[in-house]
Amino acid sequence: MPVTAGEALARYLHAQAGTFLRSLRLHSESGADTASVAEAARALRQASRRISGTLHTFRPLLDPAWADGLRGELAWLSATLAQEHACTSRLARLLDALSRLSGASPLPPARGELRGLTAGSPAAEPADPGTAGGPVEPGAPGSADALAGSGRRAADGGPGSSAGPRSPADGVEARRATGALTVGAARAGALLERQLTLARTRAHSAALQALGSSRFHAVADAVAVLASELPLGAVAAAPAAETLSLPAETAERRLLEAVAALPLGRAAHPYNAEALVNGLATASAGEAQDAPWHQVRLLLRLHRYAQEVLYPDADPVLRHAGLVLDRHRDAAEAATAAAVAARTPRIAPATAYALGVLHADQRHEVEAARFAFQQVWHRTAVAAP
Template sequence: MTDTPGTGTAAGEALSAYLQDQATEFLRSLRLHRESTTDAQGAEESLAAAHSLRRAARRIGATLHTFRPLLDPEWSASLRPELSWLSGTLAQEHAYATRLHRLLEALHRLSGSAPVPGPATEPATTAVTAAGRRGWARPPVPGGDSGGSAPRGLTVGAAKAAALLERQLTLARTRAHSTALQAFGSSRFHAVADNVAVLASEVPLTGAQDDLKHLTATAEADLNEAVAALPLGQAGHPYNAGALVHGLASDTAPDAQDAPWLKVRSLLRLHRYALELLLDHAPPAPRIADASHALNVHREAAAAAAAAAQAARTPRIAPATAYALGVLHADQRHEVEAARFAFQQAWLYEAVSTR
C-alpha cells in the first residue's frame, strides 16, 4: 500500500522537497546579493536579493517549527533562532523606509502639504485596501482626507514634523543598513549559511510517523485559539472610538493592546507556510490572504504611531510640530483600528457567506 500525500514516507519526501527548495532559494539570493554592484541598479538588486533571502529564511524557520516532530530536534532547535535573528536583522532597513513613507504620506493627507517621494523600497499599502475588499474604507480623520481644510496649526507644524521624522528614521535606516552589512560579514551568518547549504542537499528527518496534515491542523488550532482571544466583537465596529481612546491613553496602552494581534499575525504566518507546503505552493484562500494583509498593515500602523509618539518626545520642539505629530499619532492609531476591522471582516467573511 502506498502512502497518501502528507503521511508516512510521502510526508518526509514532501517536507524534504519543500525545505530543499527554500534552502536553494536562500543560497541563490545570497549569491545575487554578493554579486550586486554598488551603483543604483546594483543597490536595487541587492535589496531584492535581501528580500528573497529573508523570505526563504522565514519559511525555513517556520517549517522547522511547525513540523519539528519529523526533524532532528537538536539540529532544528539550534537553527530556528539563528534564522529568526537573520530575518529580523535584514527586515529592519526595509521597515524604517516604509515607516517613513507611511508617515510622510499621512502628513500630506492630513495637512494638504506637497506630496512626498516614495522610498527606495516598495511602500506597504494602507488598511483601506484590505478593508475595501469588504466594502468599507477607513473612517475619515478631521482635517484630513474627509474633504475639509486642515487646521492651521497642523499645516504650520507638518513641514517641521516631516523633517524631524525624516532625520530620525533615515538615521535609524542607515544604522539598520550598517547592522545588516555587519551581519553578512559575521561568523554567525556564515554558520547559518553553512547549515542552509547542508539543508539544500540533505534534510535530517527522524523517521517519525506524524503526518503533515495532523501537524498543519495543530498549527491551525493554535491560530484559532489565539484569534478567539481577540476582541473581534469590538473590532467589528468601524468607528471604534472606545478602542481608539484606549490606544491613545498612554505609552504602554497601545503595546498591551497590540500584542495579541501581533501574536495572531505570527501564528497566521506559520499556518500559511504550513498550507504552502501541504498544498504544494497553491495560493492561499482569499480569507487567509486578506487576513494576513490586514495584520501586516496593523503592525506597520502601530509601529508608525509609536515612531510619531517618539518624535513628539524630542526636547524643545515647537508646539506646532508637537501638535502635528500628535495628530499623526492619532491618525496611525486610527489605521490600527481600521486594520483590526478589516481582519475581523476577512476572518468572519467565510462563515457569514455560507449561512
C-alpha cells in the first residue's frame, strides 16, 4: 500500500520533534559544561528551524491554526537562542580579522566550505559529492582567500599593490615577527570586545529567561505532542508523491525567483566592489543592499527542508550554496558591528581608522561570498536535468 502524504510528513516531523526533546534534555543535564550547553542549544535551534520551516511549506496539509501557532513560537525560540551564539562568533570573527589585518597572524588558507566553489584544476578531487568542480589552491586567482584578501594584499605591498616591494624590516613580515597589534587595532579590538560581550551577556540572560518561561514550556509541550501525533487536514490522505510535491515545488519556485532577482551578473566579476556600495550610508541603505541575499538564504533553507521530507535518504540539497550564504550573512553582520563601533562618540582617530579598515575587509568578504555563490549556483543550474 503506498505511503500517504500525511504519513510521510508525520514521519519527518516526529523525528525532528524527537531531536528537539533529546536536545532539551541534554541542555538541562549539561549544568556548567559550556561546550555541552552550546551543542545542545545548537541542536535545539536546528530542530526548531526544521519543524517551523516544514510547517510553513506544508501548511496546506495540516490544521492551519495549529501549524501557524506552533511555527511562530518555534521561530521565536530559534531567534532567541541564536543571539548568544551570533555575538560570540561575530566577536571571534572580528578579532581574527583585526589580527590578520595588523599582520599579527598569517593569512589563513582557503576555508573548506568555499573550496571547490570556483573553477579549479581538472585533476582535483570534487569538493562535495553533490557539486561539481575541485578545490582551488589557496591564493590562486579566483580562490576564496584571493577574493577576500585582495584589499589586504594591496595594503601590505603584496602582488597587486601600487606601493612596490617592501623590505622585511619595513613590511608585513616584521609586524608578523613581533606578533603585536597596532595601537588603533588594539583599541578597536577592546571596543568591539566590550560592546559584543555586553550584547552576548544580554542575549544569554534573554535565553535563560526564555527557557524558564511559561511560553517556552508551552512550546515544549506542543513539540512533545508532535512527537507522537500530527494534526492533519483531509488532503493528507492522498498519495505522498503527488501531494507533497506541490508545496515543495512552490518552495523551489520562490527560491528560483529570488535568485533571479539577485545581481548575479555583477557578482560573477571578482573585485567589482559592489559590496562596498553605500558602505558609509545609513543602516537602512545597507540592509536594503543585503536583504535580497539574506532572503535567498532563508528560501534555500526552506527548499532544503522540503527536499528532506520528500527524499529523506538523499544528499543535502545545495549544501555548498547554503554554507556560502551563511558566510555572507556572518560577514555582513560583522561589518555592521564594526560600523556601529566606529560611531562610538569620542574614540581616537586611529581607532576609528582601524574600524573602518575592518568594515571594508568584512564587506570584501561579503563580495567574495557573492562571487562564490554565483559560481556554485551556475554549476548547479548547468548540472540540473
